[in-house]
Amino acid sequence: MARLRVISISRMPCFLRLWLYLLDLWIINDYMVDLILYNCFLLLYTAGARMLSRWSPKAALWVKGRINLFASLDRSLLNGQGPVVWMHCASLGEFEQGRPLLEAVRKTYPAYRILVSFFSPSGYEIRKNYKGADIVCYLPMDSKTNARNFLDKVQPVLVLWVKYEYWYYYLEAIQERKIPLLLVSGIFRANQPFFKWYGGLYRKILTFFTHLFVQTQESASRLARAGTGKAFTVSGDTRFDRVTDIAAMFEPIVPVEAFCQGHRVIVAGSTWPEDEEEMDHYANSHPELRFIIAPHEISEEHLKDTEKLFRHSIRYSRLVAGVPSVTVANLPNVLIIDNIGMLSRLYHYADITYVGGGFGDNGLHNILEAAVYGKPVLFGPNYDGFYEAEELTEKQGGFSIENALELEKLLDKLLSDAELLKRTGKAAQDYVYANRGATEVIFRYIQENRLLTN
Numbered sequence: 001m002a003r004l005r006v007i008s009i010s011r012m013p014c015f016l017r018l019w020l021y022l023l024d025l026w027i028i029n030d031y032m033v034d035l036i037l038y039n040c041f042l043l044l045y046t047a048g049a050r051m052l053s054r055w056s057p058k059a060a061l062w063v064k065g066r067i068n069l070f071a072s073l074d075r076s077l078l079n080g081q082g083p084v085v086w087m088h089c090a091s092l093g094e095f096e097q098g099r100p101l102l103e104a105v106r107k108t109y110p111a112y113r114i115l116v117s118f119f120s121p122s123g124y125e126i127r128k129n130y131k132g133a134d135i136v137c138y139l140p141m142d143s144k145t146n147a148r149n150f151l152d153k154v155q156p157v158l159v160l161w162v163k164y165e166y167w168y169y170y171l172e173a174i175q176e177r178k179i180p181l182l183l184v185s186g187i188f189r190a191n192q193p194f195f196k197w198y199g200g201l202y203r204k205i206l207t208f209f210t211h212l213f214v215q216t217q218e219s220a221s222r223l224a225r226a227g228t229g230k231a232f233t234v235s236g237d238t239r240f241d242r243v244t245d246i247a248a249m250f251e252p253i254v255p256v257e258a259f260c261q262g263h264r265v266i267v268a269g270s271t272w273p274e275d276e277e278e279m280d281h282y283a284n285s286h287p288e289l290r291f292i293i294a295p296h297e298i299s300e301e302h303l304k305d306t307e308k309l310f311r312h313s314i315r316y317s318r319l320v321a322g323v324p325s326v327t328v329a330n331l332p333n334v335l336i337i338d339n340i341g342m343l344s345r346l347y348h349y350a351d352i353t354y355v356g357g358g359f360g361d362n363g364l365h366n367i368l369e370a371a372v373y374g375k376p377v378l379f380g381p382n383y384d385g386f387y388e389a390e391e392l393t394e395k396q397g398g399f400s401i402e403n404a405l406e407l408e409k410l411l412d413k414l415l416s417d418a419e420l421l422k423r424t425g426k427a428a429q430d431y432v433y434a435n436r437g438a439t440e441v442i443f444r445y446i447q448e449n450r451l452l453t454n
Contacts, residue, residue, distance in 0.1 A: 034201030038168055046141055057299075061121035065138040073153055076135045082113045085452070086156035087184075088139060090165040091120035093366060095127055098162035098184050100241040100439040106132055108443075109452050115154060119165060126340055142167040151177060158451050160184050166205045175208035180451045183212040184442060185238045188219040189385050194226055206230055213442050216387055233445070236438035237388070243372040244436055246344045253345055255320050256292070259335050260349045263290040264415060269343045270296045270365035271356035273305065275380065278359065278404045280309040282411060287312065287333050289415075292346055294337040296356060296365065303338055310334040344369045351421065352414055354378045358400065364389055371397060374429035376414060376421065378407065397428030 052059035087102050089095040095116065106114060114132065117139040118124035128136050140146040147169040159174050159181045174181045193199035194206065203226055206212070212232040214220050220234045268279060271293060283291045293310065295302055307313055313334035337346065347353050353370035357363050358380025367389055370377045377398045383389040392398030401407045414421050446452060 034198065035168070038201060042142055058121055061125060062138075065121065065124060066140060069138060069140055070149060070153065073135070073137055073150075076137070077153060080113050080134050082111050083157045084113045084115050084135075084154050085109075085158045085160070086115045086117065086154060087160040087162065088117045088165070088170075089119075089123055089162045091118065091123040092126055093123075094162040094165075095123050096242050096366075097237070097239050098160060099132070100238050100245060101160060101184060101442055103132055104439060104443045105446075105452070108447075112157075112452060115156070139167070139170075142169050144169045144173075146170075147173040151179075158182070158446070161209070163187065166202065168201065168205055171205055171208040180210045180449075181208060182442065182445075183209050183214075185235070185438060186212055186214045186219060187216065187387075188214065188222045190222070191385075195222055203228055211445065213438070213445075215438075218387070233441065235441040236435055238438045238442070239366065239368050240432055240435040241437070241439040243344070243366075243368045243432060246369070247348075247372045250345060250348055253342060253349075255316070256335070256346065256349055259292075259319065259331065260290050263288070263333075264351045265290045265292065265349050266352050266354065266411070267292045267294070267346050267350035267370070268354040269294045269346065269356065269370065271354075272296055272360050272362060273302070274359035275354070275356040276306055276309050278380070278401075278407055279354065281404060282408045283334050284311050289333060291334045292337065292349065293334060294343045294346060296362075298338050298340065303336065306336055310336065347373050347375065350375045352376055352378065352411065356380075358382045358389075367392060367398060368432055371428035372432045374425040376424035377428055378410065392428060392431055395427045395431045397424055397426075397431050399424075 049059050049062050053063040054060075085102075085105055087098050089098055095118070102114060102116070105112065113134040115135040115137070116127070116130065116133045117137055118127070119139050124136065124138055130136055140150055147167075150170070151173055156179055159179055161171070161181060162184045163186060171181065188194060192202070194202045206223070206226065206228040207230055209230055212223065212230060213235040214223065214232055215235070215237040217234050220232055223230070223232050266283075266289060268275065268291065272295075276293065276295070279291075283289070291310070293306060293313075295306055303315065307315075312332040313336050314332045315336050315338045317338050319335065337343070347370040350370070350373070353373075353375045355365050355367045355370055355377055356379075357365040359382065360380075361382070364379055364383045364386045367377045367379060371392060377392060379389060379398065379400055381400055381402050383400060389398060389400070393400060399410055401410060414424070
């Protein structure tokens with residue numbers, strides 16, 4: 001019978017033989033097929049990035065940043081002594097999320113060196129000169145060889161993995177070397193592969209962590225049902241700690257103060273074209289108001305498109321340069337921010353804030369940066385899974401709008417009712433301050449378990 005089976009399989013078309021091979025693997029170990037597909041994804045991602053780099057500046061940075069990366073890392077590691085704490089962030093948002101914990105480590109354990117890695121150019125290019133870290137670098141693309149080489153060089157004594165981006169080979173290698181690995185501010189949703197019938201590889205990844213600190217009880221319940229057997233704690237979200245720290249250290253932006261002086265102000269941050277198209281009519285028809293628009297993407301093409309939408313506008317760079325034709329008397333009512341790094345302070349100047357991402361597929365951006373200043377926060381309809389937006393809406397400090405007409409009615413209502421404006425702003429701020437403390441929970445775990453010692 002076995003001989004007949006061999007003969008019959010040998011005569012099958014290639015695709016059927018491959019299917020049977022994968023099925024055998026699945027029966028032996030349900031995540032092995034996922035691992036094969038995962039490796040295909042890594043190859044396609046790398047090849048795609050190299051192709052896109054010919055015309056995409058962001059892809060070009062991604063590729064260029066990984067050229068001679070290990071040699072550059074060797075040089076950086078030679079410039080100091082002491083054990084290394086490694087924090088990995090997908091991009092800028094995750095860095096800001098992990099930053100309070102990183103700074104607590106730096107303050108309490110100054111003998112340790114800090115290494116921060118990024119996957120995305122959006123994070124690396126903005127924070128490559130961050131003074132709170134000894135080394136800032138790109139993470140080499142995931143592979144068994146890269147993971148081994150990276151850990152051989154860095155030899156971290158503690159790894160902090162912020163929120164998500166689960167690179168299999170890195171996490172597996174960390175676990176095999178018995179290096180403490182903590183997930184910081186994780187969030188788990190029902191549609192993620194961890195909780196699907198085909199998610200064997202992803203459930204395996206969760207077992208690599210020493211401890212998982214998650215933002216919500218809902219995330220904890222999903223982890224419990226997944227049955228990975230790993231310890232987890234509902235710590236809350238370290239972003240609450242970060243935004244309150246930023247608010248406490250606020251420094252004025254003099255040109256923005258001058259632009260806003262004597263006017264009601266609406267600040268729209270991290271906007272995409274879909275967001276900008278919802279508010280251009282209101283801005284163009286209300287010259288008595290001041291609008292500050294901080295686009296998520298500041299390519300020249302997008303900035304020019306934004307200028308076309310907002311007819312009476314000036315870029316921040318031109319305002320600072322003191323363009324001769326612009327005076328206080330004829331100052332446009334829309335300021336377009338053409339730099340990265342000041343958004344969290346811009347919300348301070350608002351009477352009402354708007355946070356982008358809720359009209360597209362990119363995901364809602366950080367509403368806590370706006371709420372911390374005690375200003376109501378408006379955003380688009382696509383915020384499912386963003387628990388902070390759901391909770392802020394319930395607290396009546398946040399408002400979701402479906403279209404430009406709803407936006408304009410809500411702005412009119414808030415601007416015409418001082419008591420409502422004050423009450424909704426206070427609700428937003430109270431929500432943020434009531435949820436501080438995640439950094440302390442995670443840092444206490446590090447200390448109590450002696451993951452770092454003086």
